[in-house]
Amino acid sequence: MKLISRNTALVVGITLSTLFISCDDEVTNQDTSVATASGANPNVVLTATEVNDIRAKLGSVPLFDSSLAAAKQEVDAAMEKGIQVPIPKDMAGGYTHTQHKLNYTILHKAGVIFQLTGEEKYAQYTRDVLMKYAEMYPSLPRHPQERSYSRGKIFWQCLNDANWLVHMSQAYDAIRGWIPEEDREILDTKLFRPFADFLSVETPQFFNRIHNHSTWGTVAVGMIGLVMDDDELVDRALYGIKNDSISATAMDNDGGLIKAEGQKTGFLANLDEPFSPDGYYTEGPYYQRYAMYPFLAFAKALETKKPALKIFEYNGGVLIKAVDALLNLTDEDGEFFPLNDGQKGMSYNTSSLVSAVDIAYYYGNQDARLLSVAQQQGQVELDITGLAVAQAIEAGKAIPFTKESVLLHDGPKGNQGGVAILRANYESGTTALVMKNASHGLSHGHFDKLSYSLYEDGEEILQDYGLARYVNVEQKNGGGYLKENTTWAKQSIAHNTVVIDETSHFKGSFKESSKHHPEIIIFDTNDKNLQVVSATENNAYPGTKITRTMMMVTPEGGNKPYIIDINQIKSNRAHQIDLPIYYHGQVISTSFDLQQEGTLRPLGTANGYQHIWKEATASPKASSSQFTWLNNNRFYSVTSLSGTKDTFILGRVGANDPLFNLRRDPMLIHRKAGVKNEVYVQVIESHGTYNAVTEKAQDAYASIASLTQVDAPEGYLTIKITMQSGEEQLVVVVDNAFAKAEHSITLSNQTYTWKGNYTLKQIKN
Incomplete structure (x- = not known):
């Protein structure tokens, strides 16, 4: 991969001889000179030279100009409300949590606006808010909400404190050369250095691990270290803390082990371990999306201040690859597949992906496909990378980011399974099959080996439940993970995969699951009419081998594809085996006679089964059974190979859920009892439509x-x-x-x- 260096020299005592208009205000030569009077700052994500380059283009690059105008409008509205720095007390979604989050978002933008326009009111506001934090921070205890394995001070967990510091570091960088020396001394010694120490040496269980939490932590410490030219902090960020005294059995709130034997720590270790050579992040796309901002923002800063690291070439250029991998882990609408703990609806339009796309374009090989993603995002970063993207779009260089079939390997060496995506792009739309044959995925992983989900034109056909959490909704457990994330969402039965004896894979043991991964046997997409992925899992159940082969068959003539799903189970003793499918919509017809339950009862007592209402059962009449449903005015059917001793169960999520934390999603479970060696074969097809206006059903039968x-x-x-x-x-x-x-x-x-x-x-x- 060709990597282009964008290092710029610091410019001391810059004065601009050209007057320019930015938004509403005229900026004088004197104002502009003051804004960049110190050669030391800005020098991290923005540099003085880059500021000059951007200023020279203001008013001539529409997407950049509109992004700046939108940021200015947002910051102006916040400034009108005055400074609010409340004593922390709330969980996510509460007033103090939301206000402190707003503060770092606004100050980051205010600092950038000050640099790009020279308007001192933005610098003054940034300085005043930071000084309020400097007054409060020295006497601030850990957060009163004792919910996290790593309690923060401003927020309930250090993760959010690290978010604060990553953004506030950049705000501070923008004004540090403008404020008086006495203010710099206060902010350096009373706020930022103590903040960095708190996140690292005072909370090593947060800082010194391989996890998205530690990515934010190391970047926060490293970013402020770069701003203050504190090499001790930068080295701590890059390489971790040598002696952390963390217990080998210490766990986080998700049940994940914090420390592994021989584990490296620091920012660079977090570039080595979680990423595969393909750029897949083992925690899954939702948390890869979350971690990409600190990864790339810090990389940009390191490229500026420590170019000898060649950070964008590190580990085979994995950071640039990671952006491409992440974009491929989205549906037709740009929403991330909710693998592991993933919130549905999160898309590449989020702000962290705006910066990721811009940085990947600028420091990568100027992939023109990224420009079309930036167009959909409708905004760019207010820095030199965003300017480059906006200029390229204005020059007409964008080409579509067409998503094709891809295998994204997992593991630092690419040998721990992976996520296979089969795609068909045809005249009337797209179909995507996502098969998860990856490793566990750290503490955000689920017990769902060989599971899959199916999409048509960006809509879920057969779903992955995702996480059980209402992010930043205070009423729902303070916006944090619900207990049902453990008792339901992580369990095997919550996924479209084989479950034996009503027990989750690896008996629901994080430690055991983390030792193993499926083996991918086939990934063949050479023939677009017949694409195949096959993988085997030998360890999820003792003495049992499960092989799943999935085929995407696209008939000649550009018709929609259908999916052939084959599960082969070989065991050393008899079992009860369940294979669920999680569909959306209304049951239309079945080839078997359903017996509705007179009284709703849970399907089981543990491992997720306690959360399933048993609504109806049926016994197949023949060697082949069919189930048809309607969703979003489209007809779908699954045709299954069946035996007369099999049972079909119609179920619904929601049992033993007194707080209604779970969605009431339906499922069809195909059960085989008392079997050792068994085969499941099912064919899933999309085959018709319903028009509510004309009241006509077309191709309603499979x-x-x-x-x-x-x-x-x-x-x-x-x-x-x-x-x-x-x-x-x-x-x-x-x-x-x-x-x-x-x-x-x-x-x-x-x-x-x-x-x-x-x-x-x-x-x-």
Whole structure:
């Protein structure tokens, strides 16, 4: 990858001879000279030279100008309300939490606006607010809410304190050269240095780990260190604390271990361990999104002040790769797939991805696809990276960011499974299948090996529940994680994956799950009409091997694809096996007779089953069963290979949930009892629409009529798919041990040959 250095020399005593108009106010030569009178600052995310370059372009780059105007409007509105620095007391969503969060957001922008316009009122406001914090901070105890493993002072957890310091460091950098020496001394010694020590040496369990929390912590300490030219803080941020006295058994609030044997610490370690060579972040896209801002903002600052680190080349240029990976972990609407703890609806329009896209464009290889994402975001960073993006967009350089099928490996060496995304882009829309074959994902991971979710045109068809939390909604547990995140959302039954004996994978043990990962057998997207991913899990249940193979089949002619899902379970003893699908919408029809429960009862007593209402059950009538539902005026069906001893269960989330913390989502569970070696085969298709205005249903019936398992030699699984049209297809999956051999099967006097793990053939009648 070509990396372009953007280091700029500091300019001492800059004066501008050109008058310019910014927003409403004219700035004089004297004002501008004062704004940049010190050569020391700004010198982190903005530099004096960059400020001059940006000022010269103001009024000529529409997207940058509109971004500046929007920021100015927001800051002006906040300044009109006066300074509010309350004594901390509230959880997330409460007044003090929200106000302190607003303060760091506004001051960050105010400092930038001061630099770009020269208007001293923004510097004065920034200085006055920071001095209020300097008055309060020395006597401030830890936060009164004792909920976090690492209580903060301004906020209930150090994570939010670190957010504060990351942003306030940049606000301070913007005015540090403007304020008097006595003010600098107060802010350096009474506020910022003690703040950095508190987050690090006083709270090592927060600072000295591999986690998104520590990313924020190390960046906060490192950023203020760069602003104050404090190399001790910068080194502490980069390499961690050598002797932290953290217990090997210490855990965070999510049940994750804080310290691992031989674990490195610091910012650079957090670039090494959580990221794979593909740029996938092991905690999942929601927290990758959250961590990208500190990663990239600090990287930009390091590139300016410590260019010898070559931070954008570090670990194979993983930071730039991470932005591309993260954008690929979104649906058609730009919303992140809610893998692990992930809030639905979070998208790349969030502010942290605005900076990520701009920085990746500027310091990467000027990938023109990123420009189209920036256009959708509708704003840019108010720095040199944002200016470059806005200029390139104005020059017409943007090209679409088309999302294709991709395998994002997990683990620092890329050998701990991964997330496979199969995509079909066709004339009428897009379909995306997301299969999670990754490692646990640190403390935000779920027990969901080999799970998947399915999307059509950005809408969830078969969902991943995501997290159980209402972020920043004070009434819901102070905006923090709900207990149902542990008792439901993390449990295996909350996902579209195999569950054995009503027990979660690895018995719900974080420590045990963190030792293992699935093995990806196949990822083949060379044929856009038949894309395949297959993986095996050998450790989730003792003595049991689970292999899941998923195929995205796109018929000729640009029609919508359908999904073939094959689960093969081999065990050393008999079990009860459940395979749920989490659909949205209204049941339309079933090929089996449902027996509705007269009294609602939980499906089980633990491992998530206690949260499922058992609404109805059915026994299949034939070797093939079908379930059709309607959602968003579209018809969907799942056709399943079934046996007469199987059971289908209609369930709904919400049992044992007295505070109504969980969504009342429906599910269909296919249960097989008393089996050792078993196969699940199901085909999922989107096949019709309903128009409420014309009251017409089009193609309301599934195109697939039935599934039949065909006798085959050992090591071969052979399924016949019969369409309503009479057309027949043969699906064959071969054990990996025979994958390289040439294969042939004879069916109805017709011989079919192929090479590899799988094939899909048209049956000749």
